[in-house]
Amino acid sequence: MKEYRHDALKRMKTIPLFKGLPETQLHDLSRITVLRTFGRGETIFAEGDGADGFYIVLTGRVKIFKLSSEGKEQILHIFTSGEPFGEVPMFLGERFPAYAAALEESLVLYIPKTAFINLIHKDPSLAMNMLALLSIRLKHFTRLVEDLSLKEVPQRLAAYLLYLTKIKNKTEDIELDISKGQLASLLGTIPETLSRILNKMVAQKLIEVRGRKIRIVHTEAIELLASGIKTLT
Amino acid sequence: MKEYRHDALKRMKTIPLFKGLPETQLHDLSRITVLRTFGRGETIFAEGDGADGFYIVLTGRVKIFKLSSEGKEQILHIFTSGEPFGEVPMFLGERFPAYAAALEESLVLYIPKTAFINLIHKDPSLAMNMLALLSIRLKHFTRLVEDLSLKEVPQRLAAYLLYLTKIKNKTEDIELDISKGQLASLLGTIPETLSRILNKMVAQKLIEVRGRKIRIVHTEAIELLASGIKTLT
DNA sequence: CGGGTACTTGACAATGGTCAAGTGTGGTGG
DNA sequence: CCACCACACTTGACCATTGTCAAGTACCCG
Numbered sequence: 001m002k003e004y005r006h007d008a009l010k011r012m013k014t015i016p017l018f019k020g021l022p023e024t025q026l027h028d029l030s031r032i033t034v035l036r037t038f039g040r041g042e043t044i045f046a047e048g049d050g051a052d053g054f055y056i057v058l059t060g061r062v063k064i065f066k067l068s069s070e071g072k073e074q075i076l077h078i079f080t081s082g083e084p085f086g087e088v089p090m091f092l093g094e095r096f097p098a099y100a101a102a103l104e105e106s107l108v109l110y111i112p113k114t115a116f117i118n119l120i121h122k123d124p125s126l127a128m129n130m131l132a133l134l135s136i137r138l139k140h141f142t143r144l145v146e147d148l149s150l151k152e153v154p155q156r157l158a159a160y161l162l163y164l165t166k167i168k169n170k171t172e173d174i175e176l177d178i179s180k181g182q183l184a185s186l187l188g189t190i191p192e193t194l195s196r197i198l199n200k201m202v203a204q205k206l207i208e209v210r211g212r213k214i215r216i217v218h219t220e221a222i223e224l225l226a227s228g229i230k231t232l233t
Numbered sequence: 234m235k236e237y238r239h240d241a242l243k244r245m246k247t248i249p250l251f252k253g254l255p256e257t258q259l260h261d262l263s264r265i266t267v268l269r270t271f272g273r274g275e276t277i278f279a280e281g282d283g284a285d286g287f288y289i290v291l292t293g294r295v296k297i298f299k300l301s302s303e304g305k306e307q308i309l310h311i312f313t314s315g316e317p318f319g320e321v322p323m324f325l326g327e328r329f330p331a332y333a334a335a336l337e338e339s340l341v342l343y344i345p346k347t348a349f350i351n352l353i354h355k356d357p358s359l360a361m362n363m364l365a366l367l368s369i370r371l372k373h374f375t376r377l378v379e380d381l382s383l384k385e386v387p388q389r390l391a392a393y394l395l396y397l398t399k400i401k402n403k404t405e406d407i408e409l410d411i412s413k414g415q416l417a418s419l420l421g422t423i424p425e426t427l428s429r430i431l432n433k434m435v436a437q438k439l440i441e442v443r444g445r446k447i448r449i450v451h452t453e454a455i456e457l458l459a460s461g462i463k464t465l466t
Numbered sequence: 467c468g469g470g471t472a473c474t475t476g477a478c479a480a481t482g483g484t485c486a487a488g489t490g491t492g493g494t495g496g
Numbered sequence: 497c498c499a500c501c502a503c504a505c506t507t508g509a510c511c512a513t514t515g516t517c518a519a520g521t522a523c524c525c526g
Contacts, residue, residue, distance in 0.1 A: 066375075068383035069461035072515095076378060088368045097375050120361075127360040128353075134367040135321045141374035142299075142330050145309060148381040149421040150301035152513070181472065188382040193514060195474055211523090228302035305483090385481070414504065426482055428506055444491095 001044075002037045008109060011058055015082050017133060020125035029119060034110045038062075038102035045086065045100050053112040054087040060106025065185065066098050075186040077140070078103065078178070084133065090116075103178065148188045154197050154232035156187045158225035161207070161216060171219070176212040200232055234277075235270045241342060244291055248315050250366060253358035262352060267343045271295075271335035278319065278333050286345040287320040293339025298418065299331050308419040310373070311336065311411070317366065323349075336411065381421045387430050387465035389420045391458035394440070394449060404452070409445040433465055 009030045012018055018026055035058075038044055044055065044062060055062075057079050064077040064085060076098055079085050089096050090113050120126045147156050160183070164174045176183060184194040201207045206222055208215040216222055224230040242263045245251055251259055268291075271277055277288065277295060288295075290312050297310040297318060309331055312318050322329050323346050353359045380389050393416070397407045409416060417427040434440045439455055441448040449455055457463040 066379045066383060072383055074378065074382040076375065088371050091364065091368045092372065094372075097372060121357075124354075124357050124360060127357060127364060131324065131360060131363055131367065134364065134371060135324045138321050138367060138371060138374065139325065139327075139330060141371065141378065142309065145374065145377055145381065146299045146307065148378065149307040150299060150305055179472070190515065191473065192475085192516085196514095199474085412504070423483065424505065425484085425507085429482090432506085 001042060003034055008033070008035060008058070012109070015056055015084075017056070017082075017084050017129050018126070019129060021119075021123055025119060025123060029111070029115060032112060032115045036108050036110055038106050038108065040102060040104050043099065043101050044108065045096050047096055047099050049096050051086060051089040051094060051096050051113070053110055054084055054090045054116070055100070056084045056109045056111065057081055058107040058109055060108075061103040062100055062106055062108065063103050063182070064098050064100050072190070073185040074188055075182065076144070077137075078186070087116075087130070088134070103182070151228060152231070153187060153189045153193055154201070155225055155228055156189075157194070157197055157201075158222045160187060161214065161222060162226050165216065171216075173213065173215050176214065180212075197232065204232070234275060236267055241266070241268060241291070245342070248289060248317075250289070250315075250317050250362050251359070252362060254352075254356055258352060258356060262344070262348060265345060265348045269341050269343055271339050271341065273335060273337050276332065276334050277341065278329050280329055280332050282329050284319060284322040284327060284329050284346070286343055287317055287323045287349070288333070289317045289342045289344065290314055291340040291342055293341075294336040295333055295339055295341065296336050296415070297331050297333050305423065306418040307421055308415065309377070310370075311419070320349075320363070321367070336415070384461060385464070386420060386422045386426055387434070388458055388461055389422075390427070390430055390434075391455045393420060394447065394455060395459050398449065404449075406446065406448050409447065413445075430465065437465070 009027055012026055012030055012033075013023075036044075036055075038060075045051075047066070059081060062079045062085060063075050064079070065073050065075045067073055077085065085100060086096060120130070147159070151159075161174065164177070165171060168174060178186070180194055180198075181191045184191045187194065198207070198209055202209055204221075206216070206218045206225075208217055221230070225232060242260055245259055245263055245266075246256075269277075271293075278284075280299070292314060295312045295318060296308050297312070298306050298308045300306055310318065318333060319329060353363065380392070384392075394407065397410070398404060401407060411419070413427055413431075414424045417424045420427065431440070431442055435442055437454075439449070439451045439458075441450055454463070458465060
């Protein structure tokens with residue numbers, strides 16, 4: 001990890017969390033924040049670390065994950081540019097309940113607790129932005145819990161493929177934005193299981209796979225799978 | 234469901250969400266809220282209903298849950314006196330993403346969206362209270378995801394038993410606060426599986442079970458289970 | 467070209483769910 | 497006060513899904 005003093009004011013203006021915040025306050029804030037870079041795979045914080053501040057992704061991607069006692073990983077979130085992480089345990093004055101690591105070379109902004117707490121008491125728009133943020137995150141978790149408890153892996157995978165087509169506005173040809181190993185962890189399973197299910201889908205002519213590139217051949221069937229109406233035999 | 238006009242001002246003062254709110258505003262709010270009672274098992278809202286307001290439990294208990302396409306239930310939350318629910322989808326202007334039903338005869342306060350949105354813009358303490366609330370809820374979900382994905386049912390059950398001892402400040406004799414069927418749904422499993430695991434624990438002299446009353450005989454072993462160090466063979 | 471990582475494949479084990487048939491048990495009404 | 501019904505829970509036999517372990521292959525980066 002490398003650390004820099006900086007003048008990231010321009011960058012901070014584009015962060016949704018700071019929308020509506022007076023420029024002067026943003027300027028003050030920028031002077032006590034720190035830029036940090038993390039290499040691919042590098043740990044940003046570990047479960048149990050004290051949360052004396054939080055982070056915002058500027059470039060790259062960061063995963064938040066838990067580890068089981070046997071070492072299995074469950075990804076809770078993947079954050080990209082402009083998204084804050086680690087702010088909840090900071091609010092609560094607790095330790096981080098999960099790990100954070102860079103999925104790729106990433107630039108993040110570190111914001112110390114006291115500075116932010118002062119600011120949020122001064123400016124109501126910051127509190128409202130924060131509320132919106134946490135609300136969206138809660139919704140995300142609701143779906144994650146639902147998936148893990150009530151759906152099988154093929155259904156979760158189908159839903160993820162459709163999600164990719166949606167955010168990329170492509171209907172058929174998509175490219176995984178993470179490795180298959182990481183995808184397995186995101187879907188709450190392991191690489192072996194994911195591999196087998198992809199195979200099955202290929203065998204049933206639902207999709208074609210070439211490395212990270214996936215072509216959805218039978219969209220209808222994938223949608224039926226994702227909605228839980230059908231199962232993958 | 235029965236509905237009443239009311240003067241629940243006294244009750245509203247005791248709700249943590251409204252802590253620090255000027256009495257005048259609370260009074261205004263109380264005049265546009267509605268009291269509703271729901272019988273045991275009665276639905277309060279269904280997934281997909283428009284969220285034109287949210288609720289606060291005054292007496293009784295309310296479960297928030299999802300249903301799979303085959304009818305399996307996963308409880309996301311159980312809320313008791315003083316706790317609000319349904320506020321997140323209301324914030325986001327979306328439909329309820331889950332069901333809510335009364336676990337027992339319950340009295341709830343219904344708060345229409347517009348009144349609350351006005352209030353939150355006027356009073357920053359309300360936003361801060363809300364932030365604290367959502368933060369705690371996120372933490373809860375983090376643990377739920379972790380449990381569902383990384384732990385097995387006996388470990389989740391052990392953790393729940395320890396949780397009961399903690400909130401009741403008892404070390405050995407505890408009483409389930411919900412039916413075993415509902416407990417299964419809370420732990421992300423089904424009654425049959427829960428029943429078998431309780432049996433196993435009894436057979437291994439970890440606990441004794443008499444209806445809803447459970448006595449933890451071998452606390453140490455339960456703690457090892459809950460922490461994931463041991464498994465139940 | 468070499469080496470490591472990511473991914474795949476196979477044989478196997480186990481956790482947990484399904485289905486079906488009991489066994490209570492508490493509450494209500496006769 | 498007792499009988500009965502509904503409902504919660506239990507138990508057994510079975511099976512599906514998914515994880516484990518162990519090799520092997522492909523692929524990318526230096």
